[in-house]
Structures are given as structure tokens and as C-alpha cells.
Amino acid sequence: GCIACGGCKGTGRCVFDDGVNDVSDKMAECDGLIIGTPVYYASPNGSLYSLLDRLFGICPSLAHKPAAAVASARRGGTTAAIDGINKYFTIRQMPVVSSTYWNTVHGNTPEEVKQDKEGLQTMRNLGKNMAWLIKCIDAGKKAGIDIPVAESSEKTNFIR
Numbered sequence: 001g002c003i004a005c006g007g008c009k010g011t012g013r014c015v016f017d018d019g020v021n022d023v024s025d026k027m028a029e030c031d032g033l034i035i036g037t038p039v040y041y042a043s044p045n046g047s048l049y050s051l052l053d054r055l056f057g058i059c060p061s062l063a064h065k066p067a068a069a070v071a072s073a074r075r076g077g078t079t080a081a082i083d084g085i086n087k088y089f090t091i092r093q094m095p096v097v098s099s100t101y102w103n104t105v106h107g108n109t110p111e112e113v114k115q116d117k118e119g120l121q122t123m124r125n126l127g128k129n130m131a132w133l134i135k136c137i138d139a140g141k142k143a144g145i146d147i148p149v150a151e152s153s154e155k156t157n158f159i160r
Contacts, residue, residue, distance in 0.1 A: 001050035008058045020054050028061040031134045033094070034126075035085050036070040042077030044084045056088045064147050066133040068097040068126055071104045072113060078104035093150060097133055099126035 007015035014020050027033060035052070037044040044052075056062070069085035071078040079102050089096050103126055105119030106112075113119065141147075 002053040002057060012058050012060070014054050014058050016054075020051065021058070023051070024055055024059040027055065027059050030065065031138075032065055032097070032130050033062065033067040033089075034070060034130065035067070035088075036072070037081050037085065039071050039073035039077040039081045042080050044071070044081045049084070052085070052088050056092060060092070063093045063150075064137070065094055066097045066130060066137065067094040068099075068103055068130060070123065070126070073104070073106060074108040075106065078102065078106070093148075095133065097126065097130045099123070099129060 005015060014024075035048070037048050039045075043049075067089040069082040069089070071081040071085075073081070082103055086096055099122045101118065101122045103122060105116050105123065107114075107116055
């Protein structure tokens, strides 16, 4: 996980060269991003959180790329999991792609997930919405519509 050493600030690269920089390079090339997680304890998998902490610290080129979170669980915790992942997207100004229901499927095994007809329909609609938004962004760029430029960061310390 991230140790908040700040080593990535000047370089845009994580000081731990264990593959996360390679993943960051691949994410920078993508048109959109879908991140999925299994749900074991009502949240994204812990390893995924550790990865996202590091990736979203070093990959500023994700701004304005559409993104979606998906979760799979036997029963509960999926909405908390997708909410946790969505927070990474919003801190990088990424449009969050939605579907016709929460982006989740249920089942304890792949065979059980195949029986979740509503969940699978939700995933198909999510894919269509992601493709549509990517095409809209591309059409906007071709039409000369500029990507919004964020204001410089203002940091506020709430401890007085």
C-alpha cells in the first residue's frame, strides 16, 4: 500500500517499482476504465484499495476519462464497495458511468452469477453506456470542445 512518502510528487512514479507503474502506464492509455471487486466484508477487496491508493496518486492522466465500478458478492456489501471505488474516480474528475441499477452481480460462484439475470442485464447496459460516453467524449474533442481545466488546488486544514 501507499506509505504517503511523497516520492511520486515530482516524478509521477511510485517509488516501489513492483508493477504499479506499469499498470499506471496502461491506465493512461485507456479511453475508459472499469474497476471490479469481489466483496468479502462489505467493501472493496483490501488489495484493490491498496492498489488504487497508489495508482490514483501517480496517474493524473485519468482526468475526464469515464469510469465505472462493479462489484460481485454472494449477498450484501456491493453498494458500499462500488461507493468506495467511485470516490477514487471523483477525486480525479472522472465521469462516473452508471447503468439501470447498481453495478453489481450476485453469486457465490461464476455459475451462480450466470443465474443473476438482472445483474447481467445491468452489466450489459453498463457496457453500452460506457461505450456511448467514450464516443461522446471523442466526438466532443473532434468538434473542438475543450476539456475543463480545474482550478489550482486549495488545501484547507480543519484542525484549529
